Amino acid sequence: MNNTLLSLTIAILFGIGTFLVLRRDILRIIIGLSVLSHAVNLLIVSTGAFAGTRVPIITEDGGHGASEATGTIFNDVLAENTLAPITAAGHTVNFVDPLVQALVLTAIVISLAVTAFILILAYRIYEEYGTTDINELRRLWG
Amino acid sequence: MDSFTAITLAVFLPFILAGILPVVEKLLKNRIGWYAAAVAFLSLVLVAQVAPTVIHGESIQGSITWIPSLGIDLSFYGDGLSVMFGIIVSTIGIIIMSYSNGYMSKREDLPRYYQQLLFFMGSMLGMVFSANLIQLFIFWELTSITSFMLIGYWRNRPMSVYGATKSLLITATGGLFMLAGFLVLHAITGTFDIPTILHSESMIEFIKGHELFLLALILIFIGAASKSAQGPFYVWLPNAMEAPTPVSAFLHSATMVKAGIYLVARIHPIFSGTDAWFILVSGVGIITMIMAGFLAFRQTDIKGILAYSTISQLAYLMTMYGYTTLHHPGIGVAAATFHLLNHATFKASLFLVAGIVAHETATRDITKMGGLRKEMPITFILATIGALAMAGIPPLNGFLSKEMFYEASYEMGHLLGGPFTYLIPALAVLGGVLTFAYSIKLIDGIFLGKRPSHGLPEHIHDPGWTMIVPTAFLAVLIILFGLVPSIPSHYIVQPAVESILLEPVDLHVQLWHGFTPALMMTIATFILGILIYTRYDSIAAWQNRFNSRHPMLSVNYLYDATVNNAKNVTFGFSSRMQPGNIKTYVIALLLLMIALFMIPVVFLTADIIPSTLNFDIPLYEGILFLFMIIAGLGAALLPRYVPAIISLSGLGYLVSLLFIYLSAPDLALTQILVETLSTIIFLLAIVKIPQKFREHVTPAVLTRDLLIASAVALTVFVLLINATQGIVAFESLSHYFIENSLPLAGGHNIVNVIIVDFRGYDTLGEISVLCLAAFGVYNLIHSRGEEE
Numbered sequence: 001m002n003n004t005l006l007s008l009t010i011a012i013l014f015g016i017g018t019f020l021v022l023r024r025d026i027l028r029i030i031i032g033l034s035v036l037s038h039a040v041n042l043l044i045v046s047t048g049a050f051a052g053t054r055v056p057i058i059t060e061d062g063g064h065g066a067s068e069a070t071g072t073i074f075n076d077v078l079a080e081n082t083l084a085p086i087t088a089a090g091h092t093v094n095f096v097d098p099l100v101q102a103l104v105l106t107a108i109v110i111s112l113a114v115t116a117f118i119l120i121l122a123y124r125i126y127e128e129y130g131t132t133d134i135n136e137l138r139r140l141w142g
Numbered sequence: 143m144d145s146f147t148a149i150t151l152a153v154f155l156p157f158i159l160a161g162i163l164p165v166v167e168k169l170l171k172n173r174i175g176w177y178a179a180a181v182a183f184l185s186l187v188l189v190a191q192v193a194p195t196v197i198h199g200e201s202i203q204g205s206i207t208w209i210p211s212l213g214i215d216l217s218f219y220g221d222g223l224s225v226m227f228g229i230i231v232s233t234i235g236i237i238i239m240s241y242s243n244g245y246m247s248k249r250e251d252l253p254r255y256y257q258q259l260l261f262f263m264g265s266m267l268g269m270v271f272s273a274n275l276i277q278l279f280i281f282w283e284l285t286s287i288t289s290f291m292l293i294g295y296w297r298n299r300p301m302s303v304y305g306a307t308k309s310l311l312i313t314a315t316g317g318l319f320m321l322a323g324f325l326v327l328h329a330i331t332g333t334f335d336i337p338t339i340l341h342s343e344s345m346i347e348f349i350k351g352h353e354l355f356l357l358a359l360i361l362i363f364i365g366a367a368s369k370s371a372q373g374p375f376y377v378w379l380p381n382a383m384e385a386p387t388p389v390s391a392f393l394h395s396a397t398m399v400k401a402g403i404y405l406v407a408r409i410h411p412i413f414s415g416t417d418a419w420f421i422l423v424s425g426v427g428i429i430t431m432i433m434a435g436f437l438a439f440r441q442t443d444i445k446g447i448l449a450y451s452t453i454s455q456l457a458y459l460m461t462m463y464g465y466t467t468l469h470h471p472g473i474g475v476a477a478a479t480f481h482l483l484n485h486a487t488f489k490a491s492l493f494l495v496a497g498i499v500a501h502e503t504a505t506r507d508i509t510k511m512g513g514l515r516k517e518m519p520i521t522f523i524l525a526t527i528g529a530l531a532m533a534g535i536p537p538l539n540g541f542l543s544k545e546m547f548y549e550a551s552y553e554m555g556h557l558l559g560g561p562f563t564y565l566i567p568a569l570a571v572l573g574g575v576l577t578f579a580y581s582i583k584l585i586d587g588i589f590l591g592k593r594p595s596h597g598l599p600e601h602i603h604d605p606g607w608t609m610i611v612p613t614a615f616l617a618v619l620i621i622l623f624g625l626v627p628s629i630p631s632h633y634i635v636q637p638a639v640e641s642i643l644l645e646p647v648d649l650h651v652q653l654w655h656g657f658t659p660a661l662m663m664t665i666a667t668f669i670l671g672i673l674i675y676t677r678y679d680s681i682a683a684w685q686n687r688f689n690s691r692h693p694m695l696s697v698n699y700l701y702d703a704t705v706n707n708a709k710n711v712t713f714g715f716s717s718r719m720q721p722g723n724i725k726t727y728v729i730a731l732l733l734l735m736i737a738l739f740m741i742p743v744v745f746l747t748a749d750i751i752p753s754t755l756n757f758d759i760p761l762y763e764g765i766l767f768l769f770m771i772i773a774g775l776g777a778a779l780l781p782r783y784v785p786a787i788i789s790l791s792g793l794g795y796l797v798s799l800l801f802i803y804l805s806a807p808d809l810a811l812t813q814i815l816v817e818t819l820s821t822i823i824f825l826l827a828i829v830k831i832p833q834k835f836r837e838h839v840t841p842a843v844l845t846r847d848l849l850i851a852s853a854v855a856l857t858v859f860v861l862l863i864n865a866t867q868g869i870v871a872f873e874s875l876s877h878y879f880i881e882n883s884l885p886l887a888g889g890h891n892i893v894n895v896i897i898v899d900f901r902g903y904d905t906l907g908e909i910s911v912l913c914l915a916a917f918g919v920y921n922l923i924h925s926r927g928e929e930e
Binding site for chain 2 (some may be wrong): 003004005006007008009010011012013014015016017018019020021022023024025027028031032034035038039041042043045046047048054055056057058094096097098099101102104105108109110111112113114115116117119120121122123124127128130131132133134135136138
């Protein structure tokens with residue numbers, strides 16, 4: 001996957017989300033939060049994916065991760081107290097980092113819960129106050 | 143029971159037994175005061191268990207490990223000084239709790255009152271038995287807090303709230319200075335353990351020679367002075383008189399205000415014998431003694447007079463503990479320790495009398511009283527005993543310790559030589575004269591003379607025995623200590639003096655000891671005292687005139703100005719920091735985030751935009767990215783809700799497509815399901831919310847928001863570009879999961895194994911969030927139904 005353009009896309013989505021969050025209409029803010037959560041999820045997942053990596057599913061045909069002599073996804077040489085590139089020269093990368101995927105999987109589900117909750121909240125606010133303008137709401141709340 | 147257990151129980155039982163007070167109240171109703179008195183009695187018995195060991199000149203010690211890494215243990219240390227305080231605190235505790243049965247109306251919130259009194263008693267006992275400086279500090283501040291709550295007991299009276307706040311601000315701030323002093327002491331010695339320092343002569347020598355000696359002394363002394371209302375810190379004590387009178391008798395005369403004195407006595411072996419100690423402790427003491435004694439004249443509130451008298455008497459103690467020279471480190475220690483005990487008896491009894499008088503006459507204004515001796519004969523006798531003891535009339539206990547005070551002052555003056563030979567005894571006599579005058583005023587103003595024709599209730603009488611007996615008990619002690627001084631001096635004072643001086647002493651206190659200089663000073667005191675008393679009212683009037691002419695010449699003025707200013711400043715600060723507009727907060731957070739990310743990137747990275755950027759792009763990827771950006775822009779720019787949400791939904795499906803490219807099939811599947819669901823929820827909500835509001839974005843706002851959005855986008859881009867350059871600072875956790883997924887969990891899909899097995903609890907948390915959100919949604923909808 002092309003990292004530079006992927007990063008650019010994610011950055012643009014962040015910009016769009018930020019712009020929406022700064023609006024006065026509650027629904028626009030909620031849409032902005034959704035865009036932002038997409039952007040964050042992509043950001044996290046993209047840090048674990050590199051050219052040539054495979055889906056993190058162990059198959060019977062010998063893709064046994066670190067136990068294989070072909071190499072590991074990461075090659076940390078922290079013991080030598082140096083910062084190492086994630087993919088050291090001469091090593092092939094087997095799997096996409098599964099941990100970031102697990103994190104994002106949780107995040108996706110939670111963002112659904114949060115979106116549902118704040119949507120209902122917005123709906124109730126509209127019912128009570130008859131507006132979705134946060135400035136107007138602030139005036140009404142005093 | 144061994145001594146350590148006894149002390150631990152004496153400290154913690156009041157807390158525990160106070161905790162169950164609400165339950166006890168169900169059984170005893172408004173007689174819980176007796177329960178509280180029983181708790182105090184229990185503490186006294188436990189403290190008394192330790193007394194025999196201590197009287198033989200031994201000390202007890204024990205600890206329970208608490209924070210070993212910081213050298214802080216829960217440790218108790220009992221020597222003569224702690225036991226003397228322990229006995230005073232628990233004995234006065236019994237008296238106060240019993241007395242409160244008569245004083246506090248049954249309509250009051252009695253459980254809260256007694257609970258706080260017991261909490262205070264436990265804290266005070268914990269403080270005097272603390273072997274550890276940090277533990278001492280904690281109990282010290284606990285006494286400040288309980289005092290704060292008790293002064294503010296009548297929460298709806300503005301003056302109570304004012305007095306409570308004032309006392310807390312001053313004593314707790316002083317406590318922080320003291321803590322700083324303890325830390326300096328720790329920096330010098332490397333230990334927080336008090337006995338370790340006390341019992342090591344070499345360590346004490348080392349402290350005295352250390353360059354931080356003066357700093358430690360001043361910091362700790364500020365703590366002691368603020369607690370004992372010395373020097374400029376005295377201002378909180380008169381306002382603390384807003385507390386119920388038994389509280390004033392207990393905390394603000396007999397025990398809590400003596401915590402500062404206790405501290406001075408406790409650190410006496412470490413710091414005394416130096417010029418700094420004498421100048422600081424005795425200097426502040428003498429000034430406070432005379433100033434407070436003088437200011438007492440102006441007071442018309444009985445408790446006000448007693449408050450100033452307490453300040454002055456505490457200053458006596460400070461002065462005496464401060465008397466020191468290099469070769470005679472503890473000239474006034476015996477006198478001070480004996481006077482400390484005596485003051486607790488006569489001042490508490492005077493407060494209790496003030497409480498009785500206020501209770502019966504419904505006023506505390508001494509100018510409205512007079513001639514009550516016929517109506518309240520018993521109270522009159524008790525008051526006279528207390529006041530004469532304070533004035534130093536033989537054969538009461540106050541006379542003995544005042545003689546010792548004069549003797550010590552005389553000796554100190556002669557040891558210093560020069561002008562001090564007469565100056566110090568003269569100042570001591572002046573303090574005594576002032577004390578004499580206001581003591582007589584109390585008796586004369588309340589009980590002698592003519593009863594005023596109006597302003598007092600018609601029928602005034604002595605109170606019931608619940609208030610008389612505790613007061614009378616103190617009066618008996620006053621006479622007993624005066625006639626047979628060997629009892630208190632041998633069993634209580636001598637062990638305490640030994641533990642302050644760290645050497646055996648032979649203390650002999652006698653009523654008659656010949657025509658000594660001290661006796662001459664006493665006689666001078668009586669003559670001058672009577673002379674001053676004839677001018678009492680004109681002195682008070684002069685003080686009032688002076689005060690109204692120069693209102694700014696007072697510590698209270700300074701305190702009020704500072705606190706009011708602080709209120710204004712903090713109000714202004716918080717109204718600027720919390721404008722209430724959500725957008726302001728969001729912008730501030732975003733700018734902070736940008737700064738937090740960009741500063742390290744700029745400083746740590748050679749090129750902010752690496753040169754290895756790859757813009758070669760397969761067509762299908764380019765199309766995917768383009769669609770995503772278009773969908774995102776659609777969600778942002780489409781004016782109507784429904785198209786915007788459909789655009790957002792399109793973005794979600796494109797994201798799941800991208801997940802497939804990123805080798806994340808599980809994410810893609812989940813994303814498709816979630817996106818479908820959230821689109822449905824969005825549309826359901828939209829159906830109910832008509833799009834009435836349309837924001838009119840002004841060019842200025844648009845420019846600002848676009849700038850912020852672009853800055854965020856740029857930050858994320860720079861961050862991501864640099865992050866994917868492959869610099870890791872920590873070893874990745876993923877190795878473990880990749881290696882162990884099959885052997886440990888038997889799962890081929892590593893992501894799934896992490897979710898349901900390795901990090902199963904996280905998933906449980908996630909499910910809980912879903913649950914909570916579902917409950918929230920349900921309740922929000924439900925609450926609407928109720929209103930209709």
